[in-house]
Each structure stands twice: as C-alpha cells, then as structure tokens.
Amino acid sequence: MFSLGSGGGKSAKPSFVSYVTPEEIEPEPEGSLQEKSPEFLPGEVVFCSAKRILRCTQDDESECSVFGTLFLTNFRVSFVSDAVHSEDTVQLFKNKLYGENDIPLACVDQIYGDYDEKKKLITSSQVKNKYPSKIIIHCKDLRVFHFSLLCVKEEVRKKIFQGIIHHILDPKSLKCIFAFSYGEKAAPVPEVQRKQKTLMFETAEDWAAEMRRTKGSCKLVEDNKDFQIAQRLPQFFFTPTSVENEDLQKYQGRGVPIWCWSHHSGCALFKTAALPIAQEESTSKVQKAYVESMLNAVAQNHLYSVKTVDLSDALPNIQDIQQSYNKFKQNFLIDSIAEFWMSDVKWFSTLETSRWLSIIRQCLHKAVEVVESLERENTNILLIEEGGSDLCCVISSLVQLMLDPYYRTLVGFQSLVQKEWVAGGHNFLERSNLLHQRDKELQSPVFLLFLECVWQLLQQHSPAFQFSETYLTVLSDSINVAVFSTFLFSTPHQRATIMKAELDTGTLNIPPVWQWSLQFDCKAQGFFINPLYKAKSKQEKALRKAQRPKYTRQLSLPSTPSRRGFFKEETDNLKKMLRVKRISRWMQLPDSVQACVREFYSVWQRKPLDYHGLLLPCLDWPAVRLWTQRYLRWIPEVQILGGGDVAMLNKVAALVREVQELRTEVDRQVSQADPSLESPLVFARSSVRLSSSFPFAAARVWSFRPAIPISIGDSQMDLGQLASRDDEDTDYQ
Known part of the structure; x- marks a missing residue:
C-alpha cells in the first residue's frame, strides 16, 4: 500500500497472513448459498459468487475481519457475512436498495489489487493470468472495501476477479445500466398525496x-x-x-x-x-x-x-x-x-x-x-x-x-x-x-x-x-x-x-x-x-x-x-x-x-436577518468549511462519540418535540400534523448514544482506545526524553 496523497512516510504493510490452503477449508453444505444471499431487487441477476472471502478492516491489528460470500450482480457487489449480526448494532437509517456491505457498480471509483504486498491500480486491459491476493475498491461515496482472496480456490478467484473487472471497468451501453432491468420488473410506487408536489417540468x-x-x-x-x-x-x-x-x-x-x-x-x-x-x-x-x-x-x-x-x-x-x-x-x-x-x-x-x-x-x-x-x-x-x-x-x-x-x-x-x-x-x-x-x-x-x-x-x-x-x-x-x-x-x-x-x-x-x-x-x-x-x-x-x-x-x-x-x-x-x-x-x-x-x-x-428573504453567504475563508458529514462519515478515527453537530441537533429536536406535545395538548382540535414536519424528532426518540457521523455510521458499543497509536507516536517523537522535557508548552493559569 502507498501513503495518502503527499502525506509522506511509509505506510504499514498488511499484517494478515493465511496459513490455510483453500483445499483445507471445510466445504459448506449445499443450500447454504441461498440462506446467505442478499435480498435481490426486481431485475437483479447474479453473475457470479465466491465463498470464503475475507473482508478486512482498515485496522491491521484488529480482529474484526470476517468471512463471507461475495456476490456480483448487474446492480452491485454484495458481501454477505458468515457471522451472526451483533445485537449491539442499531440501524436507524437503512437504505432499502443497498446495504452497508453493498457497492453499486456505478458507485465504484477505482479498483486496486494487492500483488506481493504492492498496491496497483487495475484497469480492464491489465487483467492477465496473475490475480491479486486482495481487491481494494474505492467508492465514489468515499467508502473503501478490502476483500482478501487468499482462502479462495484458484478457479473461483479467477472467476470473481475477472467478473468484477469486466462488469465494472469495461465500457457499456446505456441499456446495460441496471435502471432499465429494474424499471421493467419493479412495480410502480404509489404516489404519496402531499399538499405540494415536486414539479417535474415535463409539461x-x-x-x-x-x-x-x-x-x-x-x-x-x-x-x-x-x-x-x-x-x-x-x-x-x-x-x-x-x-x-x-x-x-x-x-x-x-x-x-x-x-x-x-x-x-x-x-x-x-x-x-x-x-x-x-x-x-x-x-x-x-x-x-x-x-x-x-x-x-x-x-x-x-x-x-x-x-x-x-x-x-x-x-x-x-x-x-x-x-x-x-x-x-x-x-x-x-x-x-x-x-x-x-x-x-x-x-x-x-x-x-x-x-x-x-x-x-x-x-x-x-x-x-x-x-x-x-x-x-x-x-x-x-x-x-x-x-x-x-x-x-x-x-x-x-x-x-x-x-x-x-x-x-x-x-x-x-x-x-x-x-x-x-x-x-x-x-x-x-x-x-x-x-x-x-x-x-x-x-x-x-x-x-x-x-x-x-x-x-x-x-x-x-x-x-x-x-x-x-x-x-x-x-x-x-x-x-x-x-x-x-x-x-x-x-x-x-x-x-x-x-x-x-x-x-x-x-x-x-x-x-x-x-x-x-x-x-x-x-x-x-x-x-x-x-x-x-x-x-x-x-x-x-x-x-x-x-x-x-x-x-x-x-x-x-x-x-x-x-x-x-x-x-x-x-x-x-x-x-x-x-x-x-x-x-x-x-x-x-x-x-x-x-x-x-x-x-x-x-x-x-439589516435584521430575515430567513424568508434574501440570504447571502459569508465568503471569508474561515466561513467556507469542509462538508464533514459527507467526507468523514466512513473514517472511525475522526468520529466524535456523543459530540459534533449531531449532538446539538439532538438537543434541539428534543425541545421541538416538547413544544409539539404542548401544542397538541393545548389545542386538541387541530388536525394531525404532516408526518414530514414531525419526522425531525427521530433524533430525540433514539436513546442510542450518537456519533458525529450519525445517521450514516451504525451506532455500536464503542471500545475506547488511544487516539494516536503508540507505533505512530514513537515515529513522531522521542518518548525516552519526554519525561525530562520542560513543560514549555503548558499553561496552568
């Protein structure tokens, strides 16, 4: 692997080593594939699949990597874990079309292969007889997936790798996009009656x-x-x-x-x-x-x-x-x-x-x-x-x-x-x-x-x-x-x-x-x-x-x-x-x-600020900020447990809920409010401790660990002289 951008320094080598050959892995009974399949959408077709795929985490020292089955369809790359879902995971914001372990084919940005611990960018023209031990997929929504193929038989590894490269990287015609297969099979969604409708500007x-x-x-x-x-x-x-x-x-x-x-x-x-x-x-x-x-x-x-x-x-x-x-x-x-x-x-x-x-x-x-x-x-x-x-x-x-x-x-x-x-x-x-x-x-x-x-x-x-x-x-x-x-x-x-x-x-x-x-x-x-x-x-x-x-x-x-x-x-x-x-x-x-x-x-x-009138942005450099929710939501190390903008919205939503309840109590004759106006209260109704990336990162039982790993700290400073240094940067006033 290589370092990020121009960050410099040498990145750590992967620590995962397999000592088990694919032939030594106990085969799974027939019929288990159906049990572990994702819930397919109308018009979705499976091209190929591979069992005993190891999805690795970003933390090389963790033991959170899990085995599962990797599916390639005309819509997505889907990983179905063999592990039983933990009860400490709460999903309040779940997408019906694809899950957290699914990658829509159109969402793939780049694919890398791990060849002898060297990360190389994959293009369709580079597919030869040698196949990588790991596939790294960078997504357009900034998710990163690592799939190890070491425990997969050679012919299965070849099939799943070539399938992913072909169906993702090779040019295709418009009719090959999944929307057309989906549109032919999916039933029309009943239109929700609302006071206002989105104008389509087709008439x-x-x-x-x-x-x-x-x-x-x-x-x-x-x-x-x-x-x-x-x-x-x-x-x-x-x-x-x-x-x-x-x-x-x-x-x-x-x-x-x-x-x-x-x-x-x-x-x-x-x-x-x-x-x-x-x-x-x-x-x-x-x-x-x-x-x-x-x-x-x-x-x-x-x-x-x-x-x-x-x-x-x-x-x-x-x-x-x-x-x-x-x-x-x-x-x-x-x-x-x-x-x-x-x-x-x-x-x-x-x-x-x-x-x-x-x-x-x-x-x-x-x-x-x-x-x-x-x-x-x-x-x-x-x-x-x-x-x-x-x-x-x-x-x-x-x-x-x-x-x-x-x-x-x-x-x-x-x-x-x-x-x-x-x-x-x-x-x-x-x-x-x-x-x-x-x-x-x-x-x-x-x-x-x-x-x-x-x-x-x-x-x-x-x-x-x-x-x-x-x-x-x-x-x-x-x-x-x-x-x-x-x-x-x-x-x-x-x-x-x-x-x-x-x-x-x-x-x-x-x-x-x-x-x-x-x-x-x-x-x-x-x-x-x-x-x-x-x-x-x-x-x-x-x-x-x-x-x-x-x-x-x-x-x-x-x-x-x-x-x-x-x-x-x-x-x-x-x-x-x-x-x-x-x-x-x-x-x-x-x-x-x-x-x-x-x-x-x-x-x-x-002038007095009118939120229903003219709005102008402040263009000073400190005012132009980074869209943290979109860009940092998949990086656990930067998430703030119980903090960030979400914590503020959670408190505000709780106050809004109290006001609505009081208003309903005072005036019982008023018709029930539009669900779209009550919906912000989902913040307040949840008792789960939220992170700053909520609602995209699932709420889990968090483990506390040092913010900066010791190995990184050792490379940045001499810990042996730390105790003898004067506290020149410390102010106790």
Whole structure:
C-alpha cells in the first residue's frame, strides 16, 4: 500500500497472513448459498459468487475481519457475512436498495489489487493470468472495501476477479445500466398525496405554474416539443416575448435567452449557450447582430438594462473541476489507520493545494455578484457558457436559492433541480461516467459542486432551509446508484426518446430520485427535515407582502455615449468569445466588482436577518468549511462519540418535540400534523448514544482506545526524553 496523497512516510504493510490452503477449508453444505444471499431487487441477476472471502478492516491489528460470500450482480457487489449480526448494532437509517456491505457498480471509483504486498491500480486491459491476493475498491461515496482472496480456490478467484473487472471497468451501453432491468420488473410506487408536489417540468403546465408563481412575463415556446429546435433544450421553455420563432432555429437554440427566474421588481435571470465559433468575418458580423437582437429582447425593449455574465471566463472549466476534486477526495480514501495518521501531518496543506474549497468560494462569489445586479441594480442578467448546462446550472440555481425562499423548502429545492438541471439539459450521464468510458474528458462532479455550495449556505443559515445536510448527502450518494431517471441521461431528447421507446415496447418504470420511499422508510426520511427550520406563518406572509417595496422601472437608457449605442458595451464583452480569446480562468475579479459586492454584503448584513428573504453567504475563508458529514462519515478515527453537530441537533429536536406535545395538548382540535414536519424528532426518540457521523455510521458499543497509536507516536517523537522535557508548552493559569 502507498501513503495518502503527499502525506509522506511509509505506510504499514498488511499484517494478515493465511496459513490455510483453500483445499483445507471445510466445504459448506449445499443450500447454504441461498440462506446467505442478499435480498435481490426486481431485475437483479447474479453473475457470479465466491465463498470464503475475507473482508478486512482498515485496522491491521484488529480482529474484526470476517468471512463471507461475495456476490456480483448487474446492480452491485454484495458481501454477505458468515457471522451472526451483533445485537449491539442499531440501524436507524437503512437504505432499502443497498446495504452497508453493498457497492453499486456505478458507485465504484477505482479498483486496486494487492500483488506481493504492492498496491496497483487495475484497469480492464491489465487483467492477465496473475490475480491479486486482495481487491481494494474505492467508492465514489468515499467508502473503501478490502476483500482478501487468499482462502479462495484458484478457479473461483479467477472467476470473481475477472467478473468484477469486466462488469465494472469495461465500457457499456446505456441499456446495460441496471435502471432499465429494474424499471421493467419493479412495480410502480404509489404516489404519496402531499399538499405540494415536486414539479417535474415535463409539461407546459408545470412551466406555466412556475411563471405564475414568480409573476414573470415571458413567452412560452412549444415548438421544441418534438426537439425540432435543439436536442439539448427542454420540450417547453420560456424566452423573452420579442424573440421570434425564426430566431430559435438559427443556431439550434444557441444564443437564445432561456428564462430561469423572475425577480419581484420585474427584471429576470436568463441563461444561454454560447454561439459557435465564427470562422469568417462575415459570419462574425451576422453573429454579432444576432447577439444584439437577443440582448434587446432580454432588455424588454429598453425597459431594463441588461448585463451578460460569461461563466466560461469567470469560473474553472469542467476539467479544472475534475482535476481539483481528484486531488481533494484523496484526503478521505483511507486504506488503513496507519495511513490515516501518517497523512494527518499534511492534511491541511493537501486540502488547500486541491483548490476544491477555492472553487466553491468562487461559485458563491459569482452568484452573489448576480444577486447584487438583480436585487440592487434592477438589471436583467444573461448567463453565458459554452454549453449552457454546467456552470449556468450552478450559478442560476444558487442565485434562486439566495433570493427565493420557496427553493429552500424540500419540494421547492427538488423542483429547482428538475427545472435547472434535469430539464435544463445537464449531462448527468457523461459527467458521472456511468458508462465507464475510457475517455474521461467529459467526467466532472459539477452537480456535486452545486450541492457543496448549497451545504455552505445551509451551514451559515440553517433556520432558512427546510431540508437538512443529511438530505444533501443522500442526494449526492444517489447520483451513483444508477436506478433513478433523474441522473441517467445526457439531454432531454435522449431522456424522452428512450423512455418513450421503452414504454412502446413494454412496461418501463424508471423512477425519479424524488421517490424517496424506494430508498428509505418514513422514519428514515425524517432525517431529511431540518429541525431548526420554521415555516412562515400566514400572518407573516401577508405582512411581508404588504411591506414589499415597489421598484421603479428604468424607463430611460443608461447614460452612455450615444456613439457607442445601448448594447455596444455588452456586445463588446462577447467579442472574445467569438474570437476564441479567453482570459485566465483563475484571474482575480476587478477591484470595482469586489468593492460593489463587499458593499452590497455589508448593507445586507446591517439589516435584521430575515430567513424568508434574501440570504447571502459569508465568503471569508474561515466561513467556507469542509462538508464533514459527507467526507468523514466512513473514517472511525475522526468520529466524535456523543459530540459534533449531531449532538446539538439532538438537543434541539428534543425541545421541538416538547413544544409539539404542548401544542397538541393545548389545542386538541387541530388536525394531525404532516408526518414530514414531525419526522425531525427521530433524533430525540433514539436513546442510542450518537456519533458525529450519525445517521450514516451504525451506532455500536464503542471500545475506547488511544487516539494516536503508540507505533505512530514513537515515529513522531522521542518518548525516552519526554519525561525530562520542560513543560514549555503548558499553561496552568
């Protein structure tokens, strides 16, 4: 094994040595395989299995390694232990689709083999006659599994190893993804009747309802119902009223302002894909004229000013994001406890050099700039990106979260993801590399980057969000389950075409991820609700509506020299895009822009905080934190027994429960509350002592041991001189 990242030092060698040959192992009776099989899902097929597989723990000195049977199916790699489950394990948060010893095939990030105590990365082309003694699987949800094959017969070892490599690492077609097998066999889930439903934005009615809610005034385009305009655009969308139908067809929808959201002052947020590169000067002139006409349409015939924001220049591209995350995640993929303590010495430096937190801060800063233009300058915003479905989705979604409290509710947030990401054409299939293509240029965790930014907002303004960080963590895990239609396709055209073709040939039920009952029971879904959130009362809504200031529309043109023209400045900003001249993606923002954002934040900060109004993130470096629940939940050495944020939520949930019980006692005539609002009390109802990684790490009977192993301590200091040293670093005041 090798050390983590650039942590330095030599990692400890595995201490497990088998002195028993596979032939000496007593064979198990026939029929025991059926007894130890996992509970298979509809459409799940077993490819191969192997008994006497030893699952090793990260602690080389522990005796917790267990024998079991390893199954390979078209959905997962599943380990079923031979040991009887201990009664000291309590699972309050259990996923119905896969367990803690299951690895969905789409969730596998990398596979390593242990060859003569040397850890080597496995690719499908490297499979030869020699097979490793141990398989190490790194998962996209940052779990690490060690499976020893030493006690397995040679032919069985070959079969299980080749099967795992083939079905996980080899490229596959879309129809081979488990969602299609599952969708053909699974029964439709009955829809739970709720007061509010997640808008899927698959119909014109959903789009019209959202336009009415925001009180916007744009034109509904239905000409793309059969994807005659562009395959990457949704079947229905809104554009400025003055955009003509022939404008939609010119560049296959590129350059057309697509409506995202309307501000109560009348201005709006739009996004578009950049125009194709002009090879000739005549073509460039035509494109510039087209861009100016689209800007005129966004400005609504000069009633508003318009500002373009080219995200391709302002933020890192998808390759930069992928490279940064690859470095970042190595801090949490721990193969052994010894490796963890060795890497701890340089943990902060490796975290900083990855620049992942820096990219999160850049995205939040850019979103605040856009919010400032909409909220204070009353300006229409047009977001521009090369494809229009990556960073445009990130920034537009963050802007709406900061400005619109509806999107901070559970149903509102899910509707936002459907509108901006699913209907907006984000390429989930290639960004997640679900097909395991060898060319990984298109792979990038853009949606995870968005969830990271949302988590930062949630941590800084917890009472403003109805959903919890557990909800965000589960949503990030669901990307790599390969069961849900939400994260399965590249474009709206691919989604509609394949789903329609499958429905024509038979019954197909590929559910969206929002059908949470497929993964969790009602009690477990209670962890999705933030106990700190308090919905706004009807009296508060009426008071806020009455006190809302009325903005004055800008009926005159900006005071710019007449020789430049109204849109000359904005079209000049697009010249570098047409000439393919890009400035540095990591450049610092102009001082004037930074000053405006700082002033805008300072003015907002001096006002009384309204959790149902405008929210802005603090962008100072100490405020941009690590998402500890997602990244540290599988590392036992960093878990805090009875502490962390979970301990605080547990106390708050207990208080909320008492308040609800008192309220019920006082007013017995009130109908029973919505279960989704009572569900946060699962924290308080549990008598199990929780760890900081709750609810993901099962609550167990904890054994107390030194925080730093003696072997590691010996390597870091001279214990012989410890007693004679002066207590120079100790303060007894």
